[in-house]
């Protein structure tokens with residue numbers, strides 16, 4: 001298990017090009033800001049790729065999400081380049097570009113109409129190609145076959161700090177006792193905010209996959225954005241500027257929170273991350289975790305009152 005896992009991690013973090021490709025694959029978004037379009041049917045319907053990103057059909061890991069009788073192909077690079085495939089010879093990068101833009105496979109057959117035909121600039125295509133080659137291999141920090149690491153930024157008040165630590169430790173013990181999530185144990189790493197540099201180092205050193213039950217300020221949010229690390233905030237001020245990486249339970253509680261509320265808020269934010277991990281499946285990434293939280297509609301937590309997030313909504317209730 002350990003060997004397999006380090007082989008995957010040996011691939012290293014995603015390059016800037018691969019990260020841009022991931023935006024296209026996961027969200028249909030180009031770095032250039034120009035919309036990417038896809039056409040459906042015999043080309044008569046044109047839709048933005050943000051509505052039909054590759055991940056919607058092929059899954060976050062590229063292995064395909066069968067839906068309504070349609071089975072999108074496994075498009076991991078290994079699968080595409082297998083020397084012998086029943087339907088067609090192996091893909092090359094050039095043939096893959098042709099499949100994405102014209103819907104033609106290496107044998108010259110038309111792909112089913114369920115696979116959109118996309119129009120991409122050369123730069124976007126290069127980014128997408130780079131990422132497709134990493135599909136099913138890329139592993140975010142803090143994630144192994146057997147564990148996933150959560151960070152917690154503790155509030156400044158002593159009492160709250162102690163309650164958050166105890167609450168989350170108990171919560172995670174219980175979750176791990178019941179088998180964790182997809183067989184992964186949750187590991188908790190606590191810290192306090194002592195400055196942007198320290199937080200950056202903490203995320204790197206401790207390999208934090210995501211934060212939960214955390215104290216959040218705009219400064220902390222900026223570090224999370226820079227490090228592309230998702231967080232569910234339970235305490236601290238609710239900043240006005242939106243930050244795609246930070247989800248708030250509600251408009252926020254200040255530093256002075258009643259003991260019982262500290263417990264409720266810490267628990268609710270852990271429940272949110274747990275639920276998102278479950279929805280994201282075994283091949284979860286930071287990006288897919290965010291994507292799953294964006295899909296939360298009236299999810300009940302210990303906090304009471306349903307939590308709803310969305311692509312443009314980061315405040316749960």
Ligand code: HEC
Pocket residue numbers: 025052053054055056057058070071072073074075096099100105106110111112113114115116118132
């Ligand atoms: C609306 C769903 C949908 C979306 C979105 C989608 N695909 Fe597909 N894709 C399919 C289906 C279904 C097939 C299988 C078609 C067939 O077998 O003829 C397919 C086939 C493919 C193939 C051919 C694989 C093979 O074995 O020949 C490639 C490559 C591919 N998709 C890449 C992509 C990429 C890259 C994106 C994003 C830019 C994307 N697809 C977006 C549904 C989708």
